[in-house]
Amino acid sequence: MAELSREQLTKRPFSDKKHYPYGFGRSGDFSISESKLLQSHGSLFAALVDGKLTPQTDEEQQYLESALGHRPPQTPQEKAWLKYQARINRPKAASIYGSKRSMTEEVDEDEDIGDNSDIDIELDTE
Template sequence: MATLTREQLIKRVFADPKNYPYGFARSGDFSINESRALSQYGSLIAALVDGKLTPEMDEDFNYLAVAHGDKEPENIAERAWLKYQKRINRPKAASIYGRTRVTVDEDDDDEISDNSDLTLTISED
């Protein structure tokens, strides 16, 4: 597979059909500007973070520093990328009813007698 250049990655629209099947703009998680920036720069940032593209410009180094948590985001694309990462890596909500059905084992009829471990000594004075 041929490696893509920075310009090709910027022109490629970034999409995540697994987590955002209807797109970033329709998810309700991102503002209009954030969804535009994520769609435009997401492929570039993802390639930089995954190591598929070596950083060439200061902007690339800034994207990497923000993605690794070494620097605060300065522009809308960096803020959108961090927000996207928080959304896809958040813990999944579990059901309040649990995941597995609780079963009662009928073979557990180990009843404890009242006197089994108790020794009582009464002394008369």
């Protein structure tokens, strides 16, 4: 896959099909303004955090520091990005029904499952 230029990488709308397949605005997790901020600035944040881009301006350096947790978020873009990160990295809820049975239970190989000798069936033959 060809490398994208800085301009192409930062200008394309950000989306996360894995966690938000119907978009940020339809998820209920974000306000309309937060979803617009994520779509417009999310690609830049993702590229900075992933190391695909190096910060070239003071604003980008502040974005990176905020995204990495080195300073508290100050702009609405930074707050939306940190809210997005908190949502996708939250722990998964446990089931109220418990866990699946362990498949490591050993089956006694001496038992013949097909042997029905202990079952008595009486049939009326009249």
